[in-house]
Amino acid sequence: MADPGRPVAPGEGPPSAGRADAGPAGAELAGLGVSQGRAAGPVIRMAPPPVLPGPRQVTDPAAEAAAVVKALESVTADLRQRAATAAQGKGGGDGTASAGADDAAEILDALAMIADDPMLREDAEAAVRDGLDAPHALDAAFTHHRETLAALGGYLAERAADLDDLKHRAVAACLGLPMPGIPAPGHPYVLVAEDLSPADTAGLGTDVVALVTEKGGPTSHTAILARGRGLPAVVACAGITALADGTVISVDGKTGRIGVGLTDEAVAEVRRSDREERERLAHSSGPGRTADGHPVKLLLNIGSAADLRPGAEGVGLFRTEFLFLDRKQEPSFDEQVAAYAEVFARAGTVVVRTLDAGTDKPLPFLGLPPEPNPALGIRGLRVDRVLPAVLDTQLDAIAEAARATGADAWVMAPMVTTPAEAAGFARRARARGLTRVGAMVEVPAAALLADRLLAEVDFLSIGTNDLSQYTFAADRQHPGLADLLDPWQPALLKLIAACADAGRAAGKPVGVCGEAAGDPRLAPVLVGLGVTSLSMAAVCVPAVREELSQHTLEECRKLAALAR
């Protein structure tokens, strides 16, 4: 990685990865910056989950049963208290955090309901009657329900992690240990943890100024929640949990850099520059441009009309599958027309991605059988091999919604792998009167033949998350492979460049719509490689717009040459 300003990737090992009581001034750690902004303060590490002691001989079952109830009541009360605090808006930092605070209150409330669940309590009481002591009875009851949810799969399996988190809280309460989870020291601090669960992040108070985790990747829960709340965050930061509580550090959520052992003046400087930066971004508006006026379209990634926000130049990725999660029957033509028209009527230009589902992201109505290796199986456009009618209906509905609203509707297929697939998709879309037809580039095979894809379609859109996964043979959710999934990896940038070059030669647009497109440091590099549009979550648009406006096209090209 040739960019001199680039932080050291986790796998490359920062030279000074912290000693426990360390904090030699000027030392640095580095991870992946996933939520921009800068902050500084003393480290507090989150309490680890309690260790279950060996089983005890039970002499008084009634006392054990009472201890079970008391532990569950105290966990419930603690969560309700934190939900109430979050609902009062105290959970947020500045004005940007109110939506995040609402989400947090909802999450905490739902967790309190589970801690207070009558079936759970009855199961724990039954375990006591079977001879277990209170902590083991709680452990058994939570584990039983966790397995029930995990067996149901999908959304419910994801909730299984919540039950582990609640179990740790209940066992800690029962053993008289400090409640694992977010500390409340009464002063601003940087929260440091191995990784953060949804319950952890939902309970963050205003005293947390930044998040740094040892594990986790760019698409982890920590990253998504931190971005939603505007909290600076760095993940995959090797060595961070070795720092002692109280070590004063700075966190740069853009570069991923952590400064260790800061003076009071340095802390004040970090806070001042962050405040200035946020004020500057709040006033940003207008179309995307480099410093010398080269236009770069800034577009939104949305799942439905509810995600639309002002300030962008259209929609670069409309993920239609989000409209139909959990459907047992295929959504009808009329229903699809209505859903698409709602978005078309409110956004001038919309790039619609046809259903991106399959055995990796199951949509119940497709009824696809499980596969041993779903990421390499029937997904995206490949579903069309077994269920062609689904795409026909969807293209009909997109065309009808476009006619009805007069919108500039572009359509693209996910997981296109060969020029023949691109040609087949384009033929079917054009037969319905759709004139702007494209292909997503998520598979290296497609990037390598970008010129031949562009002979068949009108534009390309690069999905960097999947393109990384397939180029580096690294599962995009794998918490231990974040360095391979880093969008700065030169091999990924080289594939993006190949697409952009093909686009320039053909005179056709080539955009990026993965997480990388919302990274302000990467934006000038992508533009320098020749990318013509960047599509991202609405919250990322101002920082990307500002960053582009600071570089001329020539500078972007130089940055791109260095990064490759």
Add this chain to the structure above:
Amino acid sequence: MAQRTVTVASASGLHARPAKLFVQEAVRLGVPVRIRVGEKSVPANSMLGVLSLGATQGTEVTLESDAPGADAALDALVALLAQDLDAEGALDG
């Protein structure tokens, strides 16, 4: 025994927000009610029980109670299940 059968209307099924609203209402009403899908029956005031039914949009569920005040409680819960409680849409991510 009072009994009602209703089809789950919420887009995300009886998970997440809809499940929470349903269980909260069952707790608030204070009348012991059971909710059943096929052979599996759980107390309506149990979030874990309701989630474990795995009911999605279009699933037929049966509410049952023989407690005093059962009819009014079942009517209120049926009305809830028959609405789309996902008005705010799904979370991305």
